[in-house]
Amino acid sequence: MEDKILLSHGSGGKQTNNLISDLFIKYFDNETIRQMNDSAQLNLEHNRIAFTTDSFVVTPSFFKGGDIGKLAVCGTVNDLAVSGAKPRYLTSAFIIEEGYPIESLETIVKSMAETAKEAGVQIVAGDTKVVEKGGVDGLFINTTGIGTIYEGVNIKANNAEVGDVVIVNGMLGDHGMTIMCERSGIDIYGELKSDCAPLNTLVDSILNICKDIHVLRDATRGGVAAVLNEIAETSRVSIELEEDAIPVSEEVKGACELLGLDPLYIANEGKLCCFVPEKYADKVLEQMRNHQLGFNAKIIGKVVEQVSQNVYLKTIIGGRRIVDMPSGQQLPRIC
Amino acid sequence: MEDKILLSHGSGGKQTNNLISDLFIKYFDNETIRQMNDSAQLNLEHNRIAFTTDSFVVTPSFFKGGDIGKLAVCGTVNDLAVSGAKPRYLTSAFIIEEGYPIESLETIVKSMAETAKEAGVQIVAGDTKVVEKGGVDGLFINTTGIGTIYEGVNIKANNAEVGDVVIVNGMLGDHGMTIMCERSGIDIYGELKSDCAPLNTLVDSILNICKDIHVLRDATRGGVAAVLNEIAETSRVSIELEEDAIPVSEEVKGACELLGLDPLYIANEGKLCCFVPEKYADKVLEQMRNHQLGFNAKIIGKVVEQVSQNVYLKTIIGGRRIVDMPSGQQLPRIC
Numbered sequence: 309m310e311d312k313i314l315l316s317h318g319s320g321g322k323q324t325n326n327l328i329s330d331l332f333i334k335y336f337d338n339e340t341i342r343q344m345n346d347s348a349q350l351n352l353e354h355n356r357i358a359f360t361t362d363s364f365v366v367t368p369s370f371f372k373g374g375d376i377g378k379l380a381v382c383g384t385v386n387d388l389a390v391s392g393a394k395p396r397y398l399t400s401a402f403i404i405e406e407g408y409p410i411e412s413l414e415t416i417v418k419s420m421a422e423t424a425k426e427a428g429v430q431i432v433a434g435d436t437k438v439v440e441k442g443g444v445d446g447l448f449i450n451t452t453g454i455g456t457i458y459e460g461v462n463i464k465a466n467n468a469e470v471g472d473v474v475i476v477n478g479m480l481g482d483h484g485m486t487i488m489c490e491r492s493g494i495d496i497y498g499e500l501k502s503d504c505a506p507l508n509t510l511v512d513s514i515l516n517i518c519k520d521i522h523v524l525r526d527a528t529r530g531g532v533a534a535v536l537n538e539i540a541e542t543s544r545v546s547i548e549l550e551e552d553a554i555p556v557s558e559e560v561k562g563a564c565e566l567l568g569l570d571p572l573y574i575a576n577e578g579k580l581c582c583f584v585p586e587k588y589a590d591k592v593l594e595q596m597r598n599h600q601l602g603f604n605a606k607i608i609g610k611v612v613e614q615v616s617q618n619v620y621l622k623t624i625i626g627g628r629r630i631v632d633m634p635s636g637q638q639l640p641r642i643c
Numbered sequence: 644m645e646d647k648i649l650l651s652h653g654s655g656g657k658q659t660n661n662l663i664s665d666l667f668i669k670y671f672d673n674e675t676i677r678q679m680n681d682s683a684q685l686n687l688e689h690n691r692i693a694f695t696t697d698s699f700v701v702t703p704s705f706f707k708g709g710d711i712g713k714l715a716v717c718g719t720v721n722d723l724a725v726s727g728a729k730p731r732y733l734t735s736a737f738i739i740e741e742g743y744p745i746e747s748l749e750t751i752v753k754s755m756a757e758t759a760k761e762a763g764v765q766i767v768a769g770d771t772k773v774v775e776k777g778g779v780d781g782l783f784i785n786t787t788g789i790g791t792i793y794e795g796v797n798i799k800a801n802n803a804e805v806g807d808v809v810i811v812n813g814m815l816g817d818h819g820m821t822i823m824c825e826r827s828g829i830d831i832y833g834e835l836k837s838d839c840a841p842l843n844t845l846v847d848s849i850l851n852i853c854k855d856i857h858v859l860r861d862a863t864r865g866g867v868a869a870v871l872n873e874i875a876e877t878s879r880v881s882i883e884l885e886e887d888a889i890p891v892s893e894e895v896k897g898a899c900e901l902l903g904l905d906p907l908y909i910a911n912e913g914k915l916c917c918f919v920p921e922k923y924a925d926k927v928l929e930q931m932r933n934h935q936l937g938f939n940a941k942i943i944g945k946v947v948e949q950v951s952q953n954v955y956l957k958t959i960i961g962g963r964r965i966v967d968m969p970s971g972q973q974l975p976r977i978c
Contacts, residue, residue: 314972320864320910321969325873344877345800346860347695347726349792355690360682361734361787362770365778391682399696401785403738435697435785440975443700445778450736450770452696452787457684465680525681529655538660542679575655634656637649640775 313408318438327436331414335421336400336431348432350397353456358393360384361452367641369416369446371490373482373501374577376449377416379643381423381431382506382577383528384453389508390524390580392463392515393455395427401435401450408447416447427506429453460519467522468543472611473589475582477510477596478503478604480532481560481574487642489563500559505578510601514582517595523583526576528643530634532608533572533619535581537633540618549609549621549631572621573634575642583611648743653773662771666749670756671735671766683767685732688791693728695719696787702976704751704781706825708817708836709912711784712751714978716758716766717841717912718863719788724843725859725915727798727850728790730762736770736785743782751782762841764788795854802857803878807946808924810917812845812931813838813939815867816895816909822977824898835894840913845936849917852930858918861911863978865969867943868907868954870916872968875953884944884956884966907956908969910977918946 316323333341340348362383369376381398388395400420404413424431482503489500507526515521523543525535540547549572556564556571564571578601584592589607596602619631651658668676675683697718704711716733723730735755739748759766817838824835842861850856858878860870875882884907891899891906899906913936919927924942931937954966 315975316970316972318864318975319969319972320869321971323970324864325968343799343801344873345726346722347693347728347788347790349726350692350694352687352690352692355687357685357687358682359685359732359734359789360768361736361785363736363738363772363785365738365772365774387681391680391684393682397694399694399787401696401698401787403698403700403783433695437698437700438975439700439780442777443780443976444783445774448738448779448783450696450698450785450787452734452736452785453682454692454694454789455682464678466678529653529659534655538679633660634654635651635658636656637651637654640650640653640773641778 311410313404313406313410313438315406315438315440318436324436331417332434335417338430338432340432356457358388358391358455358457360387361450363448363450364643365448365641366643368490371502372486374504375416375419377419378423379504379577380449380451381420381427382504383643384451385427385429385506385508386526388453388455389511390526392461393457395429395453395455395508398424398429398431398451398453399433400431403437403439403444403448405444405446406438406441423506427508458515461515463521463524465523465539466542468539468545468583468611469522470545470611470613471586472522472583473586473607474547474609475593475605475607477580477602479555479557480576480579481556481571483577484574484639484642485560485563488639503576503578505601507578507580507601510599513599514592514595518584518588518592520588521582521584524580526580528575528577531573531575532581533631534634536619544614545611546615546617547609547619548612551621551623553606553608555604555606572631573638646745648739648741648745648773650741650773650775653771659771666752667769670752673765673767675767691792693723693726693790693792695722696785698783698785699978700783700976701978703825706837707821709839710751710754711782712754713758714839714912715784715786716755716762717839718978719786720762720764720841720843721861723788723790724846725861727796728792730764730788730790730843733759733764733766733786733788734768735766738772738774738779738783740779740781741773741776758841762843793850796850798856798859800858800874801877803874803880803918803946804857805880805946805948806921807857807918808921808942809882809944810928810940810942812915812937814890814892815911815914816891816906818912819909819974819977820895820898823974838911838913840936842913842915842936845934848934849927849930853919853923853927855923856917856919859915861915863910863912866908866910867916868966869969871954879949880946881950881952882944882954883947886956886958888941888943890939890941907966908973
């Protein structure tokens with residue numbers, strides 16, 4: 309094989325087919341993708357499904373705790389998981405700059421295959437486009453996923469109810485702050501890495517003990533602030549957060565103070581917000597804490613009657629601060 | 644609304660939400676997309692499905708006969724249709740360059756919505772990423788689709804059998820040659836335009852009269868030559884084409900002679916190759932010719948016992964020429 313991506317790798321001819329067999333089929337290996345039909349032909353276990361898409365343009369492509377490939381699988385798996393679905397099948401579509409090192413592409417594809425295996429999903433179809441040098445910055449990946457929705461589960465953004473408790477499964481802001489540090493060359497935060505992880509087994513574990521989860525959302529772009537504002541708006545409620553309950557690592561706290569940022573607005577790639585009736589809150593919290601992706605889980609607030617502001621924070625010194633929907637651009641290409 | 648795309652349109656905050664409501668939901672309007680959940684929740688009519696993805700990076704974004712939006716819907720609809728599936732649901736994911744005119748984006752989204760309507764599919768989920776100026780050349784679109792596979796249909800690339808007849812539904816090379824002319828500024832081919840079209844109603848019409856279609860493939864990148872070579876290889880047969888039967892318009896023929904190209908290698912976006920047992924060939928051909936996307940349909944060749952070459956052409960003067968798998972890059976960013 310060549311050591312760099314050529315335009316001919318995207319032409320639909322011999323070189324495209326070689327790339328598909330030597331790289332994609334090699335790592336994603338499963339019966340469906342080996343058939344190389346125009347589409348993957350699948351038999352689902354039932355016909356109520358969740359369907360979601362995400363493109364990934366993160367820069368740099370490799371960062372502490374992950375890479376664009378791992379992120380691309382986690383992002384779509386998590387969107388399915390928080391819909392109350394069992395993630396089943398993914399497609400992956402690459403747009404690659406001419407001259408991109410095949411070695412890096414192979415690392416990314418391997419990382420996607422490993423993450424897919426961890427999440428229990430199959431990558432069953434794909435596409436490769438190559439764009440001339442300068443037409444795209446490195447490599448972008450789209451993943452689109454299908455999951456089968458669990459029986460008896462009804463998780464929706466507009467289901468939050470007064471009295472619900474809001475739980476997050478761990479420290480906030482790790483992914484966004486890692487990317488920020490990588491990009492600015494800051495290296496003082498030795499322990500900091502992206503929290504990028506597939507959350508479906510965590511979701512399974514809490515749905516196993518409580519079907520009555522009202523809302524689940526992974527807190528990616530725009531952070532917890534964006535997610536809670538959206539939920540408050542669509543559910544027509546307000547959300548009251550406790551400042552001293554927000555779990556943030558010392559590293560992220562330090563970096564936020566240095567850069568004048570608020571961890572509630574920073575992107576995560578392995579954190580979700582869970583809305584559950586108060587009577588189940590302790591049980592769900594305990595279950596989360598028993599999972600490796602939830603041992604720092606915390607109750608951060610509760611749903612209250614709608615007041616003038618959607619989301620607000622009771623500060624440590626007893627004040628009230630509005631947590632508004634993020635506006636403008638904190639950091640582009642975070643995912 | 645602003646008149647250009649800003650980085651904040653991809654940040655997951657207020658501006659992203661405005662773009663989603665004012666543009667995507669406005670045009671793609673359907674019950675599922677209006678819910679704005681992390682994923683589209685769907686009830687399929689049954690659980691045997693086809694699943695396919697494609698990214699579109701065509702340049703220019705607007706060309707005679709279509710634009711990148713129309714192409715993005717047709718491409719995925721056609722991949723589902725040639726799998727013997729009824730195209731049902733699409734996702735659409737945009738990667739947009741900062742500063743991209745919102746007016747152009749709106750034209751593209753409108754064109755997607757119209758094509759989706761024509762094809763009878765719903766666009767139910769989406770994603771928008773904005774990349775800094777120079778990080779992506781204009782606008783790229785990924786579409787991923789789900790179709791429900793028809794009962795009693797078994798269309799696969801490895802199903803071609805000796806004795807099958809190969810039919811195409813019309814003139815070859817129109818899309819690729821249109822892009823080539825647009826890009827090089829050649830304007831002498833007044834009638835020439837992209838053949839970009841959703842082929843699902845054409846496929847439905849032939850499946851209605853003949854369930855025993857062995858192979859269907861749309862002939863996009865690499866043209867008919869690439870598609871036939873792939874089918875011959877996976878089915879372990881050879882394919883013999885008749886040169887004087889290949890339908891090519893005068894415009895494409897002229898341009899090919901001028902540029903030294905072979906229409907068999909040029910991309911189409913509304914043409915398919917259909918393999919059917921000889922006894923059904925006339926019936927299928929007639930049915931195709933009754934459809935507006937098939938009135939120039941022709942039998943171009945037949946499947947024969949495997950010989951040393953996969954695909955060859957019986958020339959008008961009685962010779963035999965190998966039609967090899969395309970190698971290298973004829974024209975990048977054709978789709």
